[in-house]
Amino acid sequence: MFCYQCEQTAGGTGCTKVGVCGKNEDIASLQDTLIIALKGIAAYAYHARELGAHDEEVDAFLAEGLFTTLTNVNFDLGSHIDLLLKAGEVNLKAMEMLSKAHSSRFGLPTPTRVKVGTEEGSGIVVTGHDMLDLYELLVQSEGTGVKVYTHGEMLPAHGYPELRKFKHLAGNYGTAWQNQRREFEEFSGAILGTTNCVLTPKESYRDRMFTCGIARLPGVRHIEGRDFRPVIEKALSLPPLPDDVKATTTTGFHHQAVLGLAEKIVGAVKDGKIRHFFLVGGCDGQKPGRSYYTEFVQRLPKDCVVLTLGCGKYRFNYLDLGDIDGIPRLIDMGQCNDAYSAIQVAVALAQAFNCGVNDLPLTLVLSWFEQKAVSILLTLLHLGIKNIRIGPSLPAFFTTNVLKTLQDNYSIQPLTTPEADIEAILG
């Protein structure tokens, strides 16, 4: 962070006034974390607002949080930590607001089997996070012969009754955001990017790509006012996609659906059939170390259940983990904002077992990449959840002191190897 008083990088080698201007590297680190988290909260608040929901407390905190990062306004380390925990609390509210806005507009998600791959005919693939954009595209493309596919974090759309009622919502294509350039080149239809985690296109498909809403890309046509006619016309003008359905996957485990299994789950735990729950999820990314998550899930004993969310799930959601007495061993709860649903499940299980969330046989193994993941981490800290394992590497904007504070108070742990971590957790 640049310090306007020192006119140097705060706390860096050129900073001569540490302790005078107060902008030491720990405060700079906490302010960076806050700004990153505010971006994540803003994304959820934006989506909720598009669906007609807003919350005065969330909006007020976005202003307050940014204001506290101004030059020479707050030099107090303790209050910065309080602000981060408050950001976590406000993010929980934003995720709840978005969860409710989604289900009141599109119905409560239920577990749904989804085809992976394409069917013969004209097609549009939609990436990003915006369910309202997808809904409007489905309305406008109905009856045209064009099929619509979800990509990346749009996969959970198939769980919502008001979205899957469209027969031409044909399936899921591709995997997580970092594979777009290869996957979109191979997808010969039209492409729509709705939000963040959209990559600058290759020339080979730039002319069949479109953006809408908050997303913009150089040389790519932007759709205004959710009028998707140019996208549909483009899809119809392109050669048909091949008939290439490769597999199926299941999504749509809203917390209400999981809690419908609560009695079975509690019984299976008490009978020793389920030993441990893992929440393995978050953002995916390019680093080779992210193969950790695939290996971690593959190595888990058969009496463990995996909850997942975010695009990190593509590392292992093609695996057939089977079930335990009818309880699926892989439970896809949805987008990263559906961390709200995962929290509701954890709280309900803690009530059922008459213990705290930290006493449950539950471990969080998170993958972080962008801003929303940081806001979710702060939510988990606000809720007092401990022993979170985080990777593939620790956020570079945490200083040694900030990291030590997190480790001392919340026992946050970096990933080691799947084998060693499973051994340490399960014993």
Ligand code: SF4
């Ligand atoms: S989970 Fe994170 S990295 Fe993945 S698409 Fe969503 S915001 Fe982007």
